[in-house]
Amino acid sequence: MPSNLAINTGAPRNVTGHVVSGALAAGALAAALNYNKYKKGEIAKQEAISNSLKLSAQGGVATGSAIAAANYMGKGNIMGVLTAISVGAMGVYAVEKVSEKLEERQRLEKRKEA
Numbered sequence: 001m002p003s004n005l006a007i008n009t010g011a012p013r014n015v016t017g018h019v020v021s022g023a024l025a026a027g028a029l030a031a032a033l034n035y036n037k038y039k040k041g042e043i044a045k046q047e048a049i050s051n052s053l054k055l056s057a058q059g060g061v062a063t064g065s066a067i068a069a070a071n072y073m074g075k076g077n078i079m080g081v082l083t084a085i086s087v088g089a090m091g092v093y094a095v096e097k098v099s100e101k102l103e104e105r106q107r108l109e110k111r112k113e114a
Contacts, residue, residue: 006076013071019064026059027052054099061091 034048043051065088072080 007073009070009074012074013067015064015068015071018067019060022063023056023060025063027056030055030059050099050103054095057095058092061095062088064088065091 030052034043034052037043038045038048065084068084069081069088072078072084
């Protein structure tokens with residue numbers, strides 16, 4: 001049931017398609033920035049790759065949740081908007097935490113080898 005808060009956001013968009021688009025866009029940007037840092041010797045190759053993959057995933061999650069929120073906004077569903085934004089924020093945070101755990105695991109493995 002639309003409320004008075006409905007905003008004309010156009011036709012509802014495909015969330016899954018935008019997750020892919022967001023991941024590709026964020027990945028392209030992250031890869032370019034990380035490649036530049038790698039070429040300058042500021043970061044290692046593996047760090048550049050890992051960071052690019054992490055930012056790609058986060059970009060996909062953020063874009064998908066934003067599109068879902070806009071779709072709910074078009075219907076005047078404020079709870080849907082808040083839920084989509086919350087899920088997006090939690091998703092970006094989860095990717096960050098998983099990335100940190102993987103980096104820590106790699107550091108520990110390198111110490112064991114040394």
